[in-house]
Amino acid sequence: MVAPTEKPSDKSTTSEAKPEPTQQKSTAALEEDDEFEDFPVEDWPAEETESAAQAASGDGTTQHLWEESWDDDDTSDDFSAQLREELKKVEASKRR
Amino acid sequence: MDGLIRQFRVAYAATNGEQLAETLSPDVQTHSAKLRAIWGRGDLRSTTADLNFLFHQDQARLSIRLSKEETSGWYAIYTAYWKAIGEILAAEGLRHDAQSSWAKVYDAWKDLTLLTVRGYTNHEFENWTIPCLYVTGRYLRLYAMRADAERALNNDNTAVDELQDDFDPQAEENKCLEDCARHLNRIFQICASDRAPLEESRKWGVYYAVNLLFKTYFKLNSESLSKNVLRVISAGRSDIPPIDKFPKSQQTTFKYYEGVLAFLEENYVEAEKHLEMAWLMCHKNAQRNLELILTYLIPCRLLTTHTLPSAQLLGPFPRLQKLFMPLAHAIKKSDLRAFDIALRDGEDEFIKRRVYLTLERGRDIVLRNLLRKVFIAGGFEPAKDGAAPVRRTRIPITEFTAAVQISSGEAIDSDEVECLMANMIYKNLMKGYIAHERGTVVLSKSGAFPGTKQDRRRYTYVIVISRAINITTSLSGSLAEVLVPNDYKKYDGWCMGGISHG
Secondary structure, three states: OOOOOOOHHHHHHHHHOOOHHHHHHHHHHHHOOOOOOOOOOOOOOHHHEHHHHHHHHOOOOOHHHEEEOOOHHHOOHHHHHHHHHHHHHHHHHHHO | OHHHHHHHHHHHHOOOHHHHHHOOOOOHHHHHHHHHHHHOOOOHHHHHHHHHHHHHHOHHHHHOOOOHHHHHHHHHHHHHHHHHHHHHHHHOOOOOOOOOOHHHHHHHHHHHHHHHHHHHHHOOOOHHHOHHHHHHHHHHHHHHHHHHHHHHHHHHHOOOOOOOOOOOHHHHHOHHHHHHHHHHHHHHHHHHOOOOOHHHOHHHHHHHHHHHHHHHHHHOOOHHHHHHHHHHHHOOOOOOOOHHHOOHHHHHHHHHHHHHHHHHOOOHHHHHHHHHHHHHHOEOOOHHHHHHHHHHHHHHHHHHOOEEEOHHHHOOOHHHHHHHHHHHHHHHOOOHHHHHHHHHHOHHHHHHOOOHHHHHOHHHHHHHHHHHHHHHHOOEOOOEOOOOOOEOOEEEHHHHHHHHHHHHOOOOOHHHHHHHHHHHHHOOOOOEEEEHHHOEEEEOOOOOOOOOHHHHHHHHHHHHHHHHOOOOEOOOOHHHHHHOOOOHHHHHHHHOOOOOOO
16 A cells, blocks of 8 residues: 555646556556455356465365464563562552 | 457356356456467458358357357457457557557446446356356456556646636546446346356355455445445345355455445444455465555554454564564553554554554553552452452542653643543443542452453452451461562551442
8 A cells, every 4th residue: 555645636647647558557546546346257156256265275264364462471470570560669659 | 369269169168157158257467378360460351251250150160069049149248358358468568559548448348347247138148157247347347446546647747727617626537437346246246146046156256346346345435335236145035055165265355445434434243254264365475465454453452352462473574574563562561652643653644544543442452451450559458357369440630640650751730540441441441349438449359340351350369369368467478479469558558448339
């Protein structure tokens, strides 16, 4: 994706300002937007779906593609130590 | 013209709608030579004469059975098609004798579209020919967008000096597309309102038309109109065949838009359902579409199930990696500061994709993960004799305050933390209550952080055991030793004290 600040109209400005042959580019830029694209074919068998592709790469499900949002490996002694350290600071600031 | 009409006859004889629609394709990239041949010398009179001959005199015309009505319908369509081709070739710079504009192309193609629609209302066209409606509708939208872009460009160049009073830039900007939406809606109506028995009904064109409408309305930023369409077809009063009877391209596109619409209404459970369906059904090679689906499915999942995309899922999509990986990382590490930075860095893109507000709510998940870390670091209560150890569930607010300070890198007031925690409890991201006078949070013993399987498993186990065995207190248990902080005794004292919870 191009820099988010660049609007589609800007793109067509630059490309359409040039002579004719570049005109195709400008229309391509227009369609390049975040629009759902037309599929090249109307229909396809189940084997060609993303679901089948993912199942083939995993253990027959799509479970492996999503993971839990927390990291239990990280809840180590490190954090407890860090927490105790910070806690001292909090308590200290309270006493003041 | 000869070749074109011969192609028409072949498709018609085979009742092949796709093939028939192909005769109306204006695609210059793939059919440049063919379109030039159709345009010929660009002489209207000889073209009319040709068409007259082909539709009214040519013996070969009898190879297919066209009613008088149908004949006049198709005759008009191919005349309009020929005119449109002339404009298209000129606009693409492929004619030396003339120049044109996309505005003119749009008008010419609109005439063709109207005539095609009329074929169904006035000229007895059968339902298998509806791909002709698709092709006219699809290109009408394309030309409308090009015409609008072209006008915007010209306006820029001629720098508007006089400012009019009631000038609506938005409406002006999309003038052709707005007009196009009306014609597409007409196509939708003549498909949806067909009363013929299902096997010969134009209802089979409904989803194609709806998808075109969705694309158009999204571009015009009028999602509410999309909702109206959705209401018409979901009401069931139109007897539209179930969606799984339609080609996968139409199902996928429809489910994507239905999902995004629910997403924009913050109905994430519904959105997830539709988007996941779109994702699973999408063609595996349609990278761009898969990417678009995931752009919304990922924020959905974050809120509904608190799950994140794995590196494997994002592997093929560098753009999504750039968008979501820093956030996902921050969430996993329960790092508030990193989360805020990631959100700020991606802000422009997130806003453009309209996922910013949804992702912003992800901060709750970071916080929840952080609070859970405090809970886990809190270790275990002195275990009852022989019973499995129970996690410490009464935790001083100061511990949470300290954790938030570590994570956000900023000093924070403990009242503010209390407020954050109250929110967590309200949102059901954490179970328990705040004992304000004691400066303590009392967490639920059964799954203080809903959704974490590990806790759930451990707790069910603990509850069963502790109910079965009678209680005496002593300190033991190997599990406890792993996680209990050295100063647990400090809290132990009041844990024995009086707060009860049920």
